[in-house]
Amino acid sequence: MRPVTIRINLKNKVKASGEETILIMTILVFTLVILLGSLLAGFLGSLTGLGGGFVIIPLLTLVFGIDIRYAIGASLVAVIATSSGAASSYVKEGITNMRLGMFLEIATTLGAVAGAFLAVYTSTHIIAILFGFILIFSAILSLRRKDETALTPSASMLAQRLKLNSSYPTPQGVIDYSVTNVPGGFLIMLGAGILSGLLGLGAGVLKVLAMDNVMRVPFKVSTTTSNFMIGVTAAASAGIYLYRGYIDPGLCMPVVLGVLAGAFLGSKVLARANSHSLRTVFAFIILVIALEMLYNGFTKKI
């Protein structure tokens, strides 16, 4: 066994100022740390419908100084794992609105394809800045979120014709709900798809926003339906990223294993969880990450 040391610079880009923290790490240790981070990513991602990318990209780029293209590839894999892992439970329990998800997937997949091609012409620090703004946007959104009990008894013709109105199980029994402003929601989904193709993450934030605030779908239905959709949106651009070499097996291995385990745990917790307090905590977490991302993007450290 040869003597092996790896220098992973925690403050990778501050060599000039001299304050460099060096951590010595083998692939084995590195894999275990990523595994733990991915467990958290899968857990939070499946609970919030945001996908695991929000934890994976900052963890890999900010903590380990990994090239953002590898991070984007790993994030894409994390999103697919979170989505499929948790959706298997959410769909069976009937929380996910499958018709709504399938209908809106037309918009998100078209957008994702466009975004993935645009990504070639975008430099990485701009992607990081975009990512930061998405996070701030989503944090403010989460904090402003109203209570989910008020449901609009609307009579949207389009929602009726598309059979989008449905019901979902709650601790108080099965609750019927209807869907409004279908065209508005569809347009936002198109934007969500472009962002996900551009950044390599599900942009679940925009999906939850569109369903929760615009289409007036109950919060848990919004998050689980977003969770259901993000895997498909991510898979639409996965072929392109795989071919470009963004998806590195050594890096993605702990991500897949950790995220799948985390998503499984998250899906067990969601049915009983108080989503309001969880939402608040999560909003603050992503706000902090957003500021770090913006800092790195604007100073071109990424």
Place this chain on the structure above:
Amino acid sequence: MKKFRHDRDIQLMIGNLLRAGVVLAFFIVLAGAVIYLFRHGNELPEYHVFQRGLNNFHTFSAIWEGLLAGHGRAIIQFGIVVLILTPISRIAFSVIGFLLEKDYLYAGITLAVLAIIISSLIAGMGA
């Protein structure tokens, strides 16, 4: 409530399909991980600079050749491909489900999504 029963059937089918794909991907990646970590666990991770190297297994033929050679990284990448195919096969099975339910509107919608994804995958691999 015959219609509800059918919707329930689709939900169970899709749920079980996703579960199967995810479990399969998990154990393939785990198998590859054991080989990869056994052979390379004490080496150095190199991800600071992006390079589209030969060892990345970014085409299906490269993954297949690596699989036959028993490379841990190729086995992991194969598991990741299974994972990527899971939501795509979910859509394919939804088309069948909606056809069985005679919901032609949603069979069409789902078919459109499937077409977009498959063309994107083909365009991506050929780009």
